[in-house]
Amino acid sequence: MLKTQSLNKYFREFHVLQDIGIHAEPGQIYGLVGSNGCGKTTLLKHLVQIFKQDSGKIQYNDKEIEEKSPLMTDFYYVQDDLFFPHNSTLDSLYQYEKLLYPNMSAEKFYRLTRYFKIDASKKLSTMSKGQKKQAAFVLSMAASPKVLLLDEIVDGLDAVIRRKFWNVLIKEVMENQMVVIISSHDLKELDNICDKVGIMHEGRVIKEEEMSSLKENIKRVQFAIEGPYEPLTHDDFIVVKTTKIGSVYFATITGSVASFKETLENKYKVMIFDELPINLEEIFITELGGAGYGMEELDA
Numbered sequence: 001m002l003k004t005q006s007l008n009k010y011f012r013e014f015h016v017l018q019d020i021g022i023h024a025e026p027g028q029i030y031g032l033v034g035s036n037g038c039g040k041t042t043l044l045k046h047l048v049q050i051f052k053q054d055s056g057k058i059q060y061n062d063k064e065i066e067e068k069s070p071l072m073t074d075f076y077y078v079q080d081d082l083f084f085p086h087n088s089t090l091d092s093l094y095q096y097e098k099l100l101y102p103n104m105s106a107e108k109f110y111r112l113t114r115y116f117k118i119d120a121s122k123k124l125s126t127m128s129k130g131q132k133k134q135a136a137f138v139l140s141m142a143a144s145p146k147v148l149l150l151d152e153i154v155d156g157l158d159a160v161i162r163r164k165f166w167n168v169l170i171k172e173v174m175e176n177q178m179v180v181i182i183s184s185h186d187l188k189e190l191d192n193i194c195d196k197v198g199i200m201h202e203g204r205v206i207k208e209e210e211m212s213s214l215k216e217n218i219k220r221v222q223f224a225i226e227g228p229y230e231p232l233t234h235d236d237f238i239v240v241k242t243t244k245i246g247s248v249y250f251a252t253i254t255g256s257v258a259s260f261k262e263t264l265e266n267k268y269k270v271m272i273f274d275e276l277p278i279n280l281e282e283i284f285i286t287e288l289g290g291a292g293y294g295m296e297e298l299d300a
Helices: 040-047 070-074 090-097 106-115 129-142 159-176 187-193 211-217 257-267 280-290
Strands: 002-011 014-020 028-034 055-060 075-078 147-151 179-183 196-201 204-210 218-225 237-245 248-255 270-276
Touching (some): 002 040, 014 204, 028 280, 040 075, 040 179, 129 159, 196 280, 218 257, 218 280
Antiparallel strands (some): 218 270
16 A cells, blocks of 8 residues: 655745545555645655655655655656656667666557557657657656656547557556556546546545445436525435526435435425436535635626
8 A cells, every 4th residue: 555644844934735645555546636726746756756755755565765765666657747858769778767666568568569569769859748648658668667657648649549548557456456546637537447536626535435435425316396495405316517408407415316306396396306327526626615615606
């Protein structure tokens, strides 16, 4: 397990990370999501000790991670803003990284360059953003890390390449029980592949939970009734948000859907009632809305 305990970081007066505690398990994909500027990238850079925390601990398999820890050879970080040495090629970087990562696999490297159709002899500076992302991903897979940190890795990739990317990553996680943390704003992508999610806001982790549990606890329903609707209250459920499109209402609730439906039917003549699938985007909006994010009204 990779975990942090009470991790804090200040940049001068700005408290950028506040008592961060996350728990990422082997064999799972952990999605790190949050509001803009909440500290996701800063947290990833602490996990690989690019930044040093002011207080708190980072532990991997119960051993504390420090800047010069030998455990760092088990970690691989692909950052959002990729930087490659001048005139470097994917092949030259592979040759260099063989010296840094003891488990670097030639078989994986050449198999994945063929799979993604990358010319390993081509200068990386001449590649598109998407091609550079693929090149960085190939290196990360070839390094066979035990902990893989990916920051906005699918940004710039088309739908076909994204599917190939996820196929490779999921297979690698299942076979080698890696710890994988992915930071991304693309919630639809993460919704399909994450086992666990950490939601950050203003330097804090406001929610960390298994995806299956999150989807069990937050529900979304649609309904239509005769007459005007007034919000319902009950001990068995909480209505987090209600919106109306045409004559149909959409409600996000926590608690009992059955109790919400029964209360609705006791008060109104219900024409339509359906429970809808919940996704990570709706969960994200609900949790950050509870923290007051994005709830401001636009002045007239």
